[in-house]
Amino acid sequence: MLVGALAGFLGTFYTHHVGLGFLIGMAASGVFSLIMGFITITLKRDQVITGIILNILALGLTSFVYRALFGTSRTPPSIKPLTPLKVPILGDIPYIGTILFHQNLLVYLAFLLVPVSAWILFKTQFGLNLRAVGEHPRAADTLGVPVERMRYIAVILGGIFSGLGGCFLTLAQLNRFTDNITAGRGFIAIAAVIFGKWNPYGVALATLLFGIADGLQLRLQALGTKLPYQFLLMLPYILTIVALVGIVGKSKPPAALAVPYQKDN
Amino acid sequence: MEVWEWGSGDSSTLSHPHTSIPLYPLPYPHTPILPYPHTSPLSYLHTFILLRIDKITKRFPGVLANDQISLEIEAGEVHALLGQNGAGKTTLMNILYGLYQPDSGQIYFKDRKVKISSPRKAIELGIGMVHQHFMLIPDFTVAENILIGFKQRGPFLNLKRVEQAVAELSHRYRLQVDPTARVQHLSVGSRQRVEIIKALYRGAELLILDEPTSVLTPQETHELFQILRTLTAQGKSVIFITHKLNEVMQVCDRATVLRNGRKVGTVKIQQEGPEKEVIKENLARMMIGKEVSLETERTALKKKPVQFGKEVLKVEELEAVNDQNRLVLKKISFSVRAGEILGIAGVAGNGQSELVEVLAGLRKAVGGRVFLNGQEVLNEPPRKLLEGGIAHIPEDRLRMGLVLDLPLPENAILGSFHKAPFSFKIGNALPGPRWLNYTEIRKFTERLIISYDIKTPHPEATMRMLSGGNQQKFIVGRELTRSPKVLLTVQPTMGLDIKATEFVHQKFLEQRENQVAILLISTELDEILALSDRVAVLYEGQIVGLLPADQADREILGRWMSGL
Ligand SMILES: Nc1ncnc2c1ncn2[C@@H]1O[C@H](COP(=O)(O)OP(=O)(O)OP(=O)(O)O)[C@@H](O)[C@H]1O
Numbered sequence: 001m002l003v004g005a006l007a008g009f010l011g012t013f014y015t016h017h018v019g020l021g022f023l024i025g026m027a028a029s030g031v032f033s034l035i036m037g038f039i040t041i042t043l044k045r046d047q048v049i050t051g052i053i054l055n056i057l058a059l060g061l062t063s064f065v066y067r068a069l070f071g072t073s074r075t076p077p078s079i080k081p082l083t084p085l086k087v088p089i090l091g092d093i094p095y096i097g098t099i100l101f102h103q104n105l106l107v108y109l110a111f112l113l114v115p116v117s118a119w120i121l122f123k124t125q126f127g128l129n130l131r132a133v134g135e136h137p138r139a140a141d142t143l144g145v146p147v148e149r150m151r152y153i154a155v156i157l158g159g160i161f162s163g164l165g166g167c168f169l170t171l172a173q174l175n176r177f178t179d180n181i182t183a184g185r186g187f188i189a190i191a192a193v194i195f196g197k198w199n200p201y202g203v204a205l206a207t208l209l210f211g212i213a214d215g216l217q218l219r220l221q222a223l224g225t226k227l228p229y230q231f232l233l234m235l236p237y238i239l240t241i242v243a244l245v246g247i248v249g250k251s252k253p254p255a256a257l258a259v260p261y262q263k264d265n
Numbered sequence: 266m267e268v269w270e271w272g273s274g275d276s277s278t279l280s281h282p283h284t285s286i287p288l289y290p291l292p293y294p295h296t297p298i299l300p301y302p303h304t305s306p307l308s309y310l311h312t313f314i315l316l317r318i319d320k321i322t323k324r325f326p327g328v329l330a331n332d333q334i335s336l337e338i339e340a341g342e343v344h345a346l347l348g349q350n351g352a353g354k355t356t357l358m359n360i361l362y363g364l365y366q367p368d369s370g371q372i373y374f375k376d377r378k379v380k381i382s383s384p385r386k387a388i389e390l391g392i393g394m395v396h397q398h399f400m401l402i403p404d405f406t407v408a409e410n411i412l413i414g415f416k417q418r419g420p421f422l423n424l425k426r427v428e429q430a431v432a433e434l435s436h437r438y439r440l441q442v443d444p445t446a447r448v449q450h451l452s453v454g455s456r457q458r459v460e461i462i463k464a465l466y467r468g469a470e471l472l473i474l475d476e477p478t479s480v481l482t483p484q485e486t487h488e489l490f491q492i493l494r495t496l497t498a499q500g501k502s503v504i505f506i507t508h509k510l511n512e513v514m515q516v517c518d519r520a521t522v523l524r525n526g527r528k529v530g531t532v533k534i535q536q537e538g539p540e541k542e543v544i545k546e547n548l549a550r551m552m553i554g555k556e557v558s559l560e561t562e563r564t565a566l567k568k569k570p571v572q573f574g575k576e577v578l579k580v581e582e583l584e585a586v587n588d589q590n591r592l593v594l595k596k597i598s599f600s601v602r603a604g605e606i607l608g609i610a611g612v613a614g615n616g617q618s619e620l621v622e623v624l625a626g627l628r629k630a631v632g633g634r635v636f637l638n639g640q641e642v643l644n645e646p647p648r649k650l651l652e653g654g655i656a657h658i659p660e661d662r663l664r665m666g667l668v669l670d671l672p673l674p675e676n677a678i679l680g681s682f683h684k685a686p687f688s689f690k691i692g693n694a695l696p697g698p699r700w701l702n703y704t705e706i707r708k709f710t711e712r713l714i715i716s717y718d719i720k721t722p723h724p725e726a727t728m729r730m731l732s733g734g735n736q737q738k739f740i741v742g743r744e745l746t747r748s749p750k751v752l753l754t755v756q757p758t759m760g761l762d763i764k765a766t767e768f769v770h771q772k773f774l775e776q777r778e779n780q781v782a783i784l785l786i787s788t789e790l791d792e793i794l795a796l797s798d799r800v801a802v803l804y805e806g807q808i809v810g811l812l813p814a815d816q817a818d819r820e821i822l823g824r825w826m827s828g829l
């Protein structure tokens with residue numbers, strides 16, 4: 001996400017084109033995830049450790065590149081962000097109109113991606129093969145599914161989409177890059193996948209919950225309560241965990257999650 | 266490059282679009298299409314060689330698993346592949362299915378030289394395989410399992426159409442399965458049918474079955490044989506691996522015997538007639554490699570009269586639920602005395618697995634009492650039961666008995682690593698960790714390998730490298746050397762060859778003479794009748810009958826087992 005956020009920002013900053021910025025951000029993040037793929041799929045190393053290390057690397061790397069390019073100026077450089085799009089007619093509905101139908105393209109896209117990814121996962125051959133590789137790679141292998149290739153595709157797609165998520169922060173929300181701009185949202189995403197029971201609709205619900213809590217926190221800050229703002233910043237994270245632990249039952253991950261696949265010769 | 270990506274929909278490379286499942290055997294150059302249901306002379310088909318392998322050699326570090334093996338499979342035949350544990354049967358089949366690459370040798374399919382570089386290539390040629398350990402995803406439905414990796418027109422899954430096609434295949438080959446059922450709810454027999462359909466759906470003409478009957482009940486085996494006959498009647502060929510000569514005599518047309526990685530010979534089977542017994546003896550001799558007659562081997566299993574001791578294991582009104590929370594043990598009571606073998610017969614799935622799991626401390630009972638040596642031990646942790654003298658040969662060796670990716674020595678001390686001589690403490694009175702003594706552990710492992718005749722490439726090999734039967738021998742050996750007071754054993758000879766089976770039976774009788782109480786759970790009536798002192802039948806979670814072994818026979822047990 002961080003890599004995508006920075007690359008997207010830089011792309012837009014230098015090309016003066018938000019669309020190109022998005023593409024560059026997604027591509028950079030996709031390439032970055034290739035490292036993850038290579039270490040865990042080809043070299044078959046531990047996924048958790050690799051993930052943590054790459055996270056730390058991304059944190060340092062993005063801050064470093066950003067400083068190297070822009071120094072530490074008082075007025076941080078910013079870009080012209082993605083503009084909100086108003087949906088004709090629906091956007092004119094008072095009150096709800098602005099909330100629901102006066103958003104930027106990415107918001108609509110995110111909602112659209114939910115049924116699309118559910119459909120791909122559960123209704124296409126690709127989705128079935130992908131799930132099979134996650135559940136029982138040996139079985140998939142005996143049926144001619146190229147296990148390593150499928151896993152690479154999954155990792156790269158994951159990278160591209162988290163890059164998109166990162167771009168959203170720099171190109172649509174904040175218009176600038178700051179250190180650790182994602183503030184752990186990638187981990188929230190992982191939590192959302194688990195709490196959402198590995199199903200796109202569930203995941204969407206979980207992330208909406210987090211979003212609501214985050215929105216609430218911002219409003220509370222704006223209202224100027226006596227609580228220290230650090231507490232308010234914690235709120236969405238705590239609320240998400242509490243709500244999800246309380247409401248959601250057991251979530252069963254794919255059987256071969258994070259297990260490298262060793263083919264014998 | 267192969268087409269694999271979703272959405273790319275390149276139909277030119279499709280081999281078996283699911284829209285065109287052939288209603289007749291796939292036509293190939295020299296064979297006529299048989300009318301269905303067909304009545305034409307099979308002998309004509311028999312002249313056609315579907316598969317020929319020529320001098321296949323495969324070497325693993327430390328073992329020559331296949332040594333210059335040549336073999337011909339005719340169209341429309343059931344060809345048995347026989348051999349002792351570790352003879353190289355599974356390895357040869359994995360080569361045919363593209364999972365292993367041979368070091369040298371050729372494969373010809375329909376007279377064309379082929380290189381089977383991957384399972385995908387095998388599938389394209391028309392070779393299907395049902396593995397010794399099933400390759401199904403329990404969380405998926407039958408239809409989904411069948412469709413994994415399928416190449417079809419367009420990216421979409423048409424589950425409806427698959428379900429239809431499965432129903433059609435089910436009907437044509439008498440393979441009953443519900444395509445919408447989740448695999449985790451299916452019995453072992455139906456899972457096997459799913460595996461067979463998986464292969465047929467991809468247009469398999471040659472079906473490889475690796476020890477398909479070792480997990481089946483006699484009834485399911487009978488059904489499988491019916492299926493095999495239907496398949497061959499429609500021109501398909503089957504390679505059938507088994508350790509049971511009776512099965513070979515029942516369904517096979519020819520049999521090839523392997524020994525120590527080499528081919529001993531191929532024999533034509535007469536399913537009827539006076540030569541039957543001669544052929545059987547002959548096959549046994551070819552497998553074992555010395556002059557032994559089956560009869561003398563059998564009489565060697567002599568049960569000595571034993572003075573039974575006190576009740577070592579006593580179970581009272583035991584109740585337990587299965588994973589789906591259904592009550593599967595309904596107030597069961599029985600006891601086993603020292604020096605006694607209590608056999609529990611019954612079709613799998615009537616509570617046997619749960620019973621043993623409860624007794625081994627791996628499942629919590631919901632009611633009842635269990636006494637070990639007079640002490641109540643219900644729902645005690647496994648370690649305590651182990652210390653109390655319980656040894657357990659589990660049903661599912663891959664899930665419970667072994668850690669496949671650990672080397673043999675580590676597997677050998679599972680359950681006893683915390684005791685001398687395998688581990689020690691520095692300063693006995695002091696608190697502190699125990700240290701493993703690898704010298705002792707290795708010595709013990711080597712003893713196990715020798716005394717149980719375990720074939721392994723290397724004493725430090727990982728468990729995964731052993732053949733199925735040798736893994737089973739390893740568990741049996743480990744559990745018996747615990748010097749237990751109570752031995753719980755489920756299907757102890759599953760996947761073992763004739764010699765190893767006799768050996769294990771012999772060992773059980775020795776334990777019995779040493780006053781061990783043995784609970785023998787098996788679906789093999791022969792095994793139960795040969796070893797037990799008393800026989801009980803478990804049916805729908807209840808003991809429906811209990812008899813001294815000399816009063817029990819197949820007929821009574823069979824009746825009890827079917828709930829009559
Ligand atoms: N991946 C592997 N690495 C090393 N050795 C192996 C491997 N797979 C099999 N072997 C060895 O090759 C030999 C033949 O094994 P294989 O599994 O073919 O026997 P099998 O005839 O199928 O026996 P069983 O009846 O017990 O299943 C054995 O000695 C086994 O230890």
Ligand SMILES: [Mg+2]
Pocket residue numbers: 354355356397475732733734
């Ligand atoms: Mg085998």
